[in-house]
Amino acid sequence: MKKQKRTGLIFFPAFDWAISPTHPEREERLLYTQDQVFEEGLLDLDNITEFKPGLATVDDINRIHICVPDAESVITESHLISAGGAITAADKVMQGHVDNAFALVRPPGHHAMRIVHGARGFCNINIEAIMVEYIRRKYGHRRIAIIDTDCHHGDGSQDIFWHDPDTLYISIHQDGRTLYPGSGFSDELGGPNAVGYTINIPLPPHTSDEGFLFVLDNLILPIIDEFKPDLVINSAGQDNHYTDPITNMNFSAQGYALLNDRLSPDIAVLEGGYSIESALPYVNVGIILAMAGIDYSSVREPDYDPDAIRQSAQISRYIEQEVSEIHELWKTREARRAEVIQGAGFLRRRRNIYYDTDGIQEEQVETVRVCDDCGGLLTIDSQASTGNRIFAVVVPGQSCPACRKKGEQFFDSMGTGPYHHAYFQDRDRDIYLVK
């Protein structure tokens, strides 16, 4: 029998909040999960403790996001509670009340990028990213690995940690050619100062437990071992499930439990997952038991038939090949960095970002200072179809003196010109200025 762990559960189903009455992100989403967790009596187990979520603050949001025109305009109270739930999970783990914690909260966050003009992929603010920076600020942990197991590419988290060599962001998701948001290909490796610290593992539709666990055992766990993070976070989407209505994967509750058992995250935060009756109740019970080190071998869906959903031999071969290619990318990240930089002092990328939930189009020009000592000073020129145009100067976390100084000088001397607002963000010093 394996060792039990003390597991914290922050459960906030927000039974009175929805994007719209028939939207997948609606009041009922965690209802049956609550039923199952309560009926199984999980909260009575000695090593599982439920905690009430705290409320995140606007300062917590401004440490990571540039919200346009300001945080208050793009969020509802529910977002403060779900981000607050993630923060509570972190506090309970960091302060040693529990060994690990699961924030089973909604609404989710992993499609929310650094600049926020509105909601994308049901997300307004990135609750994991807010939690990660809160942890760094309050407890000083630097190296953090985020494993995003949501079926959709976590393009928001990727954007936020793109230039951060202290955050290993690994996303495992359904191939972007077949699913929203259409990104997350294996050649997306991170910005010039963090090449290799973003890892994308797109999987073909109908990948089942075998495929996910193969990727975990042969790619994710070895890379985590090498990265040596202070903390491992599971951005725990549950939409890889074989019954999910908006995806095409064949993952099961057993698979989710096994994954969390082997990954052993310090903190898990719920992301997507919209098979609210047939998947979430069982997946969540599986994850909670696995995190708590309690036998989960009897957890399964009523209609579970592993043979009926098993991936084809072709998929298995495809995944094996992909895993070895991505592993090679990781091993050769230093060489790739040199190829990307090629002696440049600044690098620039232009992007169009679509906010599907709110129907907003954003054009963004992002410039990063090439830097060997930190993630690099970042400036962003962002114009949205709402009419808002802003400019942001972002001093990275663990900033080197040169990048900070340049950022401060730039912001001090700039006029707002064509911009509605200019923003200055310095995480290390917790400074957030708007002009």
Add this chain to the structure above:
Amino acid sequence: MILGIDVGGTHTDAVLLDNFAVRRKAKVITNQKDLLDSLLKVTEEILGDDGPELLDRVVLSTTMSTNAIVQGNTSRVAMILAGGPGLSSEMLAINDDTHLVSGYVNHRGIEAAPVHRGEVERIRTELRDKGINHLGVVGKFSTRDPKIETDIADILKNDFSHISLGHRMSGNLNFPRRIATTYLNAAIWDTYNSFIKNITRFVGRFTTGLPIYILKADGGTFEISQSAKCPVQTILSGPAASIMGILSLTDCPDDAIALDIGGTTTDIAIFAGGVPLLEPLGVTIKGHKTLIRGLRTKSIGIGGDSVVSVEKGELSVGPERRGPAAAFGGPAATPTDAMIVLGHTDIGDSGKARAAIAGLAEALGRSPEETAQAIFERTCNDIVTAVQEMIREINNEPVYTVHEMLEGKQISPSVLFVVGGPAEPMAPHLGDRLGCRAEIPPNAEVANAIGAALARTTTELTVLADTEKEQLTIVEEGVQQPIPASFTREDALDICRKRLRERAISMGGREEDLEIEITEDQSFNMVRGYYTAGRNIRIKAQVKPGLIALSGKDADR
């Protein structure tokens, strides 16, 4: 008049109430071997020469069920569990006679696997060979649809003297607690039923047609013949009696703290706006977490007779009790002795108290007075800490809606009620430290019997409507009936109120006492694709724990 009796662990108390006024009170030592004997003695003492014809009703709080469980005076019970997937079976088995069978319903009450008749029949043979007569049948999510439990019970109904069904115990979710509750109900069935048969016979000797009520853990009562159907409801009625007593002796619409400071323990309860708080899920007895609704109490091992010791120059109080206070011939110094030395009270032999305190004073290198003061403060502090901890727990209980989260209702007591032996000297100090006005209710020494006498009949009911399935479930009654797809939340509320009223009356409630409160009111869209396929409606209502209304004739006086 109402006769209220509380058979406690040490004393059996009785009061005779003329409306809310105490006419007589009596106290006898409880005969643990024969509770009926204690009842008889206290009744004789309180009635004196008067006959039972002056009584309108008798209300009884007894430790019968609690003792049966705590002392293991229970029947051998076989449990049949239909749980389906989930926690491993080893975690669910409550005893060696637990059998797991196939068949389960899911969270919506939809059958995921049927009962296997042959399997149940094989178990029947095995249990018959073992001579087991009591059976509990519990299904996961049986509160959503009791079909699995009733199917199994139908197969076995002629083979056991009694079968307890899980869904009848409570409408709340929690399979392991449902198992424990059902097990306990079956385990004390015989003991309890023979006890109430004796009571009924005993009362029948004096009078006929006198209603007898039994106090439950939630501070409500039910009529004795109803209690026979669900004896487990009567566990832990003792603390409930005290709390209801304090409620009746005070008139406080605010948040308040109630302390019952005994010899061994102090029981803490909290009132929110004048209403005693209930345990969120159910009471715990002998390590069994149950679904039995009960008043929320916290018991700490500090009382007037707690042993005071000194270790490494630090004073500590309790949790052990070795006997009475030194002033009454006990073996060790106690908080009671400290209060005697300080002149807070003049009970017992003050010389013995002083001698015991002096022993500790030497170890501490302080004067007896200083030591007594330190003991007194330590005792008060420990109680205050426990009270504050309990309030913090209550205020930090999770909520599941944005509205409740932002509303953030917090308990903030302004009044402290204290009963029990050391109430008089301790109340002002405790009140100061808790920032509350301290009160000692009149007749506090028989608060428990008064509480039993004046408690109203309570019950709760859960109504679930699934308009996609077109089915209504009245959980605690095991009733299911068809509804139209157009069924609304208002329809469910109406049915819940009406059925709760009927249920309370059938349990012995009076129309004028039925203060009904909706405790859960949820209605969710069930969506298929992007279309609403139905509504999932969940209503729960209770008759609030509280006091009976003044009777009309007495109210006019």
